[in-house]
Amino acid sequence: MTQRLAFLASDRPEAQTARERLVQRYGEHPLDQAEVVVALGGDGFMLETLHANLDAMVPVFGMNRGSVGFLMNDFGEDDLPARVAAADEAVIHPLQMDAVTVAGDRTGGLAFNEVSLLRQTRQSAKLRVSVDGRVRMDELICDGALVATPAGSTAYNLSAHGPIIPLDARMLALTPISAFRPRRWRGALLSHGAEVAFDVLEADKRPVSATADSTEVRRVARVEVRERRDIALTMLFDANRTYHERVLTEQFAG
CATH class of the missing domain: 3.40.50.10330 (Probable inorganic polyphosphate/atp-NAD kinase; domain 1)
Incomplete structure (x- = not known):
């Protein structure tokens, strides 16, 4: 046919x-x-x-x-x-990114590879990391962090030494980018249903951008990430x- x-x-x-x-x-x-x-x-x-x-x-x-x-x-x-x-x-399935800037503006975006946070200046970013509403790391000092889908686990996530995830594993990778403190933390594997939140500490002094594939938001204060199983x-x-x-x-x- x-x-x-x-x-x-x-x-x-x-x-x-x-x-x-x-x-x-x-x-x-x-x-x-x-x-x-x-x-x-x-x-x-x-x-x-x-x-x-x-x-x-x-x-x-x-x-x-x-x-x-x-x-x-x-x-x-x-x-x-x-x-x-x-x-x-x-x-x-893509990730849903919901970002709030320091000024209070809200932006959403979808990512088939990853949602990444990156420092905007020479100073390291300071992030508080929560999973499903519970703080898992009070302070991560780093160049950034990302949440990757299985499809995106072989892209930026792999370059940041994150794990490769089979497509049917129903998991997400939470991976730090050049972590300084805690230096030995290599990230975590999360259930695909987990909701991850990053709060940017000292956001005025240490500005951070967030990107969902091609959607970039500058000077974010908080970023929430979850999988969209409906897509x-x-x-x-x-x-x-x-x-x-x-x-x-x-x-x-x-």
């Missing part, structure tokens, strides 16, 4: 060229009429595509025309409908290199 495909591409020339060739070969449909979205770019563009697809919630099959491409399949023009039909599904998007991966296999391989990489 012929699939209704929509093709989206990043601004990179190689992605735009690939889109033109694929559209000419397979045709295309508008996003609201498509059965599958084919995203052409890197991991950053995959995140953009997922955000753009929140209303339609159409499965996304990515092909790497960027740099890292951990969330993307290898690029190939041949037999695309067959690859898509045989693809393995990986269902992901479920599907990424498609080639059957011979599923997301689960990628995560397992990453854990044994040198």
Whole structure:
């Protein structure tokens, strides 16, 4: 059966060229009429595509025309409908970020990878960390901290020495970024239903920004993070290199 495909591409020339060739070969449909979205770019563009697809919630099959491409399949023009039909599904849920600034302004955002807090100046951030309404750390002195989804655990979280989480583990990673005190704290694994809150201590002296994927809020005073199980998007991966296999391989990489 012929699939209704929509093709989206990043601004990179190689992605735009690939889109033109694929559209000419397979045709295309508008996003609201498509059965599958084919995203052409890197991991950053995959995140953009997922955000753009929140209303339609159409499965996304990515092909790497960027740099890292951990969330993307290898690029190939041949037999695309067959690859898509045989693809393995990986269902992901985003995080909800609710940030309050020092001035009292409120901003929300969704993150498929992570919600991160980062110091804005040369001075370290001071954070109070609470889980499910209970203070778990009175003072974390650090460059920042993040809460990562399983899908995002191989991104910034991994670079900050956080754990890799299988997609079906129903867990979140709470990971410090360059922790100074307590120096040996490496973070925590939390239930996917946990609600995490960061209170910024000395917010005027030590300003902190919060970011949910591409949504950034400056000079925050408090940030609350929780998983949105009511939002479920599907990424498609080639059957011979599923997301689960990628995560397992990453854990044994040198």
